[in-house]
Amino acid sequence: MENTSYFKIRVSTLVPNSPTTFDLFIQLHGRQVLYLRAGDQLKPEKIAHLDRADVFFVPEEQRQAYKAFIFGRLNDSELNAGEKASLLRESSLTLAEEIFEQPDVSRALNDSKELIEQFITFMEQEPEGMTHLVGLSSHDFYTYNHSLDVSIYSLGLGSVVGYSSEELGELGRGALFHDIGKRNVDVEIICKKGPLDDIEWAQMQKHPQFGLRLLTDYGCSEAMRACCFEHHESFLGNGYPQRLSGQEIHPMARIVAITDTYDALTTKRSYNQPMSPADALEFMKTKLAGKYDPDLLDAMYSVLFRMREAGAAS
Ligand SMILES: [Fe+2]
Ligand SMILES: [Fe+2]
Numbered sequence: 001m002e003n004t005s006y007f008k009i010r011v012s013t014l015v016p017n018s019p020t021t022f023d024l025f026i027q028l029h030g031r032q033v034l035y036l037r038a039g040d041q042l043k044p045e046k047i048a049h050l051d052r053a054d055v056f057f058v059p060e061e062q063r064q065a066y067k068a069f070i071f072g073r074l075n076d077s078e079l080n081a082g083e084k085a086s087l088l089r090e091s092s093l094t095l096a097e098e099i100f101e102q103p104d105v106s107r108a109l110n111d112s113k114e115l116i117e118q119f120i121t122f123m124e125q126e127p128e129g130m131t132h133l134v135g136l137s138s139h140d141f142y143t144y145n146h147s148l149d150v151s152i153y154s155l156g157l158g159s160v161v162g163y164s165s166e167e168l169g170e171l172g173r174g175a176l177f178h179d180i181g182k183r184n185v186d187v188e189i190i191c192k193k194g195p196l197d198d199i200e201w202a203q204m205q206k207h208p209q210f211g212l213r214l215l216t217d218y219g220c221s222e223a224m225r226a227c228c229f230e231h232h233e234s235f236l237g238n239g240y241p242q243r244l245s246g247q248e249i250h251p252m253a254r255i256v257a258i259t260d261t262y263d264a265l266t267t268k269r270s271y272n273q274p275m276s277p278a279d280a281l282e283f284m285k286t287k288l289a290g291k292y293d294p295d296l297l298d299a300m301y302s303v304l305f306r307m308r309e310a311g312a313a314s
Pocket of ligand 1: 178179207231232
C-alpha cells in the first residue's frame with residue numbers, strides 16, 4: 001500500500017451544501033477511509049452528528065487546495081468579521097497542533113511564520129477582527145491551544161501598543177514558542193494533576209532555559225529568545241530564572257508574561273474553574289500586582305474590551 005500522509009482539518013471550517021475542492025477522509029481503526037471525494041457536496045445531515053472540533057483528514061498533496069479554500073472564505077464579502085475570525089482560528093488550531101507535534105524544530109519554526117502572518121494580515125484587513133479573535137479562546141489547556149491563544153493575545157496587545165507588522169511577526173512567533181522548553185521537561189511532570197513537589201517544580205522552572213537553548217540552536221532572533229527566556233520574570237524582580245526587573249525585561253517578554261497568565265487564569269483546568277476575562281484582569285491587577293508592566297496591563301484592558309470602547313469612541 002502506498003504511504004500517503006494526511007493533515008487534519010476541523011469540521012467547523014467546511015461549508016455544507018457546496019462542493020469540496022479536496023478529498024475528505026475519516027479515520028477508522030487507525031486507517032484513513034475516503035469519506036467524500038473532491039467535487040462532491042458535504043450534506044449537512046452527514047456532519048450533523050459531528051462536533052465542531054471533530055476532524056477530517058486531507059491528503060498532504062491537496063494541502064494547497066485546502067489553503068486556497070480557506071483563503072477564499074477569509075476574503076468572502078458574505079462573511080462578517082466574527083465569522084472570519086472564527087474560521088481563521090479553527091483552521092489555525094490544527095496547524096498549531098501540527099507545529100507542536102513536529103519533532104523537527106526547524107520545520108516547526110519555519111511553519112509558524114505562515115501561521116502568524118495569517119493573523120497579522122487578518123488584523124490589518126479587518127479592524128474589528130482582533131476583538132473577535134480574542135473573544136474566541138477555547139479555554140482549553142493543550143499546549144498548542146495555550147500557545148496559539150497566548151500568541152493571539154500577544155498580537156492584540158502588540159498592535160494596541162503600536163508594533164509594526166515586522167515586530168508583530170517576531171512577537172507572535174516568540175509567544176507561540178514561549179513554552180517550547182517544556183519539550184525537555186518530563187511528561188509526567190507536565191501532565192501531573194496535583195501540585196508539583198520541590199524536585200518536580202525545579203525541573204519545571206527550567207523550561208525557559210531549555211527553550212532558550214533550543215531557540216538559540218536554531219538561530220532565532222533575540223526578541224523570540226527573550227519571549228521564551230524571560231516570560232516568567234516579574235516586573236518587581238522576583239521572577240525566574242534571572243530575577244530581572246522592570247525595563248530589564250524585554251518588552252515582548254513583558255507582553256507574553258501578561259498574556260500567558262491571562263490565558264492560564266481563563267482556561268479550565270482539572271482543578272479549577274476558569275475566570276471571566278474581567279475577573280482575570282482584576283485578579284492580575286490586585287492579587288498579582290507588581291508582577292506585570294502596569295502600562296501593558298492597562299493596554300490589555302483595551303485589547304479585551306476594545307469592542308465596547310471602539311463602539312463608544314466611533
Ligand atoms: Fe512558561
Ligand atoms: Fe505558558
